[in-house]
Amino acid sequence: xxxINNNFFDINQKYLFSEIRQIIRQKKSKNIKLIDMSxxxxxxxxxxxxxKALHKAVDEMGDINNFKGYSPDQGYIFLRESIKQKYxxxxxxxxxxxxxxxxxSKSDLSNILEIFSDQNIVGIQSISYPVYYDSCKLGGxxxxxxxxxxxxxxxxxxxxxxxxxxDLIYLCSPNNPTGMAYNTEQLKNWVDFALKNNIIIFYDxxxxxxxxxxxIPYTIYQIKDxxxxxxxxxxxxxxxxxxxxxCGYTIFPDEIILKINNKNINLNKLxxxxxxxxxxxxxxxxxxAANEFLKNNNNLKYIKHCDANSKKIIKYLDNNLKQKYxxxxxxxxxxxxxxxxxxxxxxxxxxxNNYNIITTPGIGFGKDAEGFVRISNFFNI
Amino acid sequence: xxxINNNFFDINQKYLFSEIRQIIRQKKSKNIKLIDMSxxxxxxxxxxxxxKALHKAVDEMGDINNFKGYSPDQGYIFLRESIKQKYxxxxxxxxxxxxxxxxxSKSDLSNILEIFSDQNIVGIQSISYPVYYDSCKLGGxxxxxxxxxxxxxxxxxxxxxxxxxxDLIYLCSPNNPTGMAYNTEQLKNWVDFALKNNIIIFYDxxxxxxxxxxxIPYTIYQIKDxxxxxxxxxxxxxxxxxxxxxCGYTIFPDEIILKINNKNINLNKLxxxxxxxxxxxxxxxxxxAANEFLKNNNNLKYIKHCDANSKKIIKYLDNNLKQKYxxxxxxxxxxxxxxxxxxxxxxxxxxxNNYNIITTPGIGFGKDAEGFVRISNFFNI
Numbered sequence: 216x217x218x219i220n221n222n223f224f225d226i227n228q229k230y231l232f233s234e235i236r237q238i239i240r241q242k243k244s245k246n247i248k249l250i251d252m253s254x255x256x257x258x259x260x261x262x263x264x265x266x267k268a269l270h271k272a273v274d275e276m277g278d279i280n281n282f283k284g285y286s287p288d289q290g291y292i293f294l295r296e297s298i299k300q301k302y303x304x305x306x307x308x309x310x311x312x313x314x315x316x317x318x319x320s321k322s323d324l325s326n327i328l329e330i331f332s333d334q335n336i337v338g339i340q341s342i343s344y345p346v347y348y349d350s351c352k353l354g355g356x357x358x359x360x361x362x363x364x365x366x367x368x369x370x371x372x373x374x375x376x377x378x379x380x381x382d383l384i385y386l387c388s389p390n391n392p393t394g395m396a397y398n399t400e401q402l403k404n405w406v407d408f409a410l411k412n413n414i415i416i417f418y419d420x421x422x423x424x425x426x427x428x429x430x431i432p433y434t435i436y437q438i439k440d441x442x443x444x445x446x447x448x449x450x451x452x453x454x455x456x457x458x459x460x461x462c463g464y465t466i467f468p469d470e471i472i473l474k475i476n477n478k479n480i481n482l483n484k485l486x487x488x489x490x491x492x493x494x495x496x497x498x499x500x501x502x503x504a505a506n507e508f509l510k511n512n513n514n515l516k517y518i519k520h521c522d523a524n525s526k527k528i529i530k531y532l533d534n535n536l537k538q539k540y541x542x543x544x545x546x547x548x549x550x551x552x553x554x555x556x557x558x559x560x561x562x563x564x565x566x567x568n569n570y571n572i573i574t575t576p577g578i579g580f581g582k583d584a585e586g587f588v589r590i591s592n593f594f595n596i
Numbered sequence: 597x598x599x600i601n602n603n604f605f606d607i608n609q610k611y612l613f614s615e616i617r618q619i620i621r622q623k624k625s626k627n628i629k630l631i632d633m634s635x636x637x638x639x640x641x642x643x644x645x646x647x648k649a650l651h652k653a654v655d656e657m658g659d660i661n662n663f664k665g666y667s668p669d670q671g672y673i674f675l676r677e678s679i680k681q682k683y684x685x686x687x688x689x690x691x692x693x694x695x696x697x698x699x700x701s702k703s704d705l706s707n708i709l710e711i712f713s714d715q716n717i718v719g720i721q722s723i724s725y726p727v728y729y730d731s732c733k734l735g736g737x738x739x740x741x742x743x744x745x746x747x748x749x750x751x752x753x754x755x756x757x758x759x760x761x762x763d764l765i766y767l768c769s770p771n772n773p774t775g776m777a778y779n780t781e782q783l784k785n786w787v788d789f790a791l792k793n794n795i796i797i798f799y800d801x802x803x804x805x806x807x808x809x810x811x812i813p814y815t816i817y818q819i820k821d822x823x824x825x826x827x828x829x830x831x832x833x834x835x836x837x838x839x840x841x842x843c844g845y846t847i848f849p850d851e852i853i854l855k856i857n858n859k860n861i862n863l864n865k866l867x868x869x870x871x872x873x874x875x876x877x878x879x880x881x882x883x884x885a886a887n888e889f890l891k892n893n894n895n896l897k898y899i900k901h902c903d904a905n906s907k908k909i910i911k912y913l914d915n916n917l918k919q920k921y922x923x924x925x926x927x928x929x930x931x932x933x934x935x936x937x938x939x940x941x942x943x944x945x946x947x948x949n950n951y952n953i954i955t956t957p958g959i960g961f962g963k964d965a966e967g968f969v970r971i972s973n974f975f976n977i
Contacts, residue, residue: 219856456665480600489734
């Protein structure tokens with residue numbers, strides 16, 4: 216008899232966001248101009264040098280001598296070579312076989328679970344990007360939480376793991392939604408813990424280009440031996456404004472080995488097999504665009520735009536509000552405590568009614584996120 | 597303790613294709629010009645009207661007033677509306693919520709399993725696109741085979757199911773690799789069988805634009821009540837030459853309902869939830885290109901090109917070879933019996949050595965495919 220995946224009943228049905236959308240629609244129907252500080256989408260067009268490269272690539276697609284069919288499974292060599300060079304500048308050596316071009320980090324962050332048994336326990340911070348939790352639930356993986364809270368400055372350490380020891384751990388730094396980023400010592404704690412306990416870290420590095428402070432690692436591989444235990448997920452969405460073009464990449468080091476019955480299993484090969492079976496590569500145009508972005512180190516206009524917004528918001532918060540906040544420095548996000556202990560949804564309503572500002576209620580990011588809202592600084596006014 | 601997904605050991609490690617690639621490399625190193633009739637990739641550039649639409653879309657992405665960020669989860673309304681209109685011409689009514697834009701049919705054909713319990717039995721034709729088998733294996737689903745063979749003209753019916761009754765069935769028509777297509781009566785048999793037995797059909801319709809004969813349904817929804825039991829997977833890869841651009845779509849009818857504890861579960865909603873959790877939409881550029889393709893019904897140059905190739909090959913086969921073959925009419929593929937009962941890999945070697953032609957050995961498509969090779973007519977010489 217046909218049976219569905221019952222895990223679908225264990226995940227939130229997105230009522231919160233439907234409700235939010237309804238409130239926004241009501242406001243807009245009254246011609247109220249709202250400032251959208253909720254979504255992490257871009258608010259500026261793609262850079263002209265990338266537009267130029269895209270036009271050239273489009274012409275190639277229409278030319279009998281230059282059009283492109285299927286991309287190589289893992290992505291074009293030219294793009295993987297540029298990524299290799301980017302890491303080499305940080306003194307990190309990668310083989311091209313360790314680089315997988317993706318259609319954005321979200322898919323890979325979710326699909327990576329497939330190469331692991333659903334008998335594993337997955338550690339997730341109690342305040343986090345909902346994709347981790349939902350993907351684990353849908354795949355039938357047991358979850359253990361890592362407590363993220365004011366007391367640990369929203370930068371939990373291995374000591375904050377609640378319950379049984381996990382086999383796999385999602386970390387995100389700079390963090391979505393809290394905007395906080397691990398420094399070298401803190402991240403080293405996690406890597407050492409993973410190495411000691413045979414844990415693999417899924418390191419969501421989608422916001423790495425927002426890092427400004429010197430002691431914050433740009434990639435987890437700046438931590439000694441992290442290539443033995445960490446898979447890094449990166450994106451061009453926020454730094455190059457590619458939310459509409461779709462391109463990212465995943466670093467899966469060859470050093471991640473699992474010993475089974477005295478045989479060394481190279482997990483990179485399993486991921487390669489998963490991708491060649493279930494994925495058909497990224498649009499040539501998006502790969503050309505990503506490569507053009509990497510060739511120009513100075514065009515981080517999206518980052519600068521967000522940073523300018525963050526500074527304005529922080530100045531306002533410092534001068535006018537008495538609530539505490541976190542983030543906003545190495546991240547596009549500010550994590551704001553609600554006023555008078557309001558529930559996050561009520562404070563969301565307060566902000567939209569009194570300031571015409573749309574935020575994201577914390578509760579969308581986990582139960583420990585109640586009492587906070589996320590301010591996203593991608594807006595353009 | 598960290599455990600991997602052991603199902604990875606149950607799937608073919610692609611040694612066959614590595615071996616094939618090595619043979620091809622050897623030939624090429626000797627400067628032998630080969631005709632590639634193996635891969636299903638395009639051999640012509642994208643149509644100029646699509647190129648023009650792409651240039652316009654690229655300019656939009658660079659324009660402050662017109663750039664696009666995240667696509668709506670299920671794809672842009674403009675593209676889904678065009679698909680709706682396409683089906684309406686065939687007298688099939690679709691709601692926009694039933695249309696999901698994908699990055700090609702492969703991902704969805706594989707990911708669709710996720711909304712179903714791994715306790716289901718999945719029926720797969722014993723000669724088929726390897727993605728079905730590999731995806732089922734990786735997901736831990738039990739497989740039952742549906743015997744595809746000369747005796748049933750490679751168009752198996754429900755009577756050809758071997759073993760226990762399946763809960764889910766993959767069908768592909770026009771078929772990859774055999775090139776054969778179900779007529780209305782044959783497809784109606786499957787739909788009636790599915791309806792009677794509460795089975796859901798995954799209908800791979802990636803080659804629908806190659807259909808020429810009048811009695812071959814263009815979509816499964818031309819069969820009465822198929823909307824109650826079939827999900828259709830379509831692609832722009834072959835008909836519009838989009839293997840490098842990545843765009844397809846999936847029709848998931850609202851009528852597919854599962855009764856659980858007297859509650860009706862609308863499976864379309866589960867798929868929508870899966871997609872919004874694990875997928876971030878298709879590049880705006882690819883969606884614009886797909887829409888432009890749909891606006892021009894007459895630009896099926898890829899199809900015409902393949903058909904001309906097929907005719908040449910069939911003429912040669914008829915006049916010079918004594919082997920039997922199938923397909924080549926409503927499909928880009930010809931399914932050729934090997935000479936003197938040669939194993940498919942040996943006949944592959946024979947063809948490359950004597951004719952400089954690269955084909956695909958049948959064995960790559962399942963054990964019942966031994967003794968055949970697939971000729972793909974996308975080549976351009």
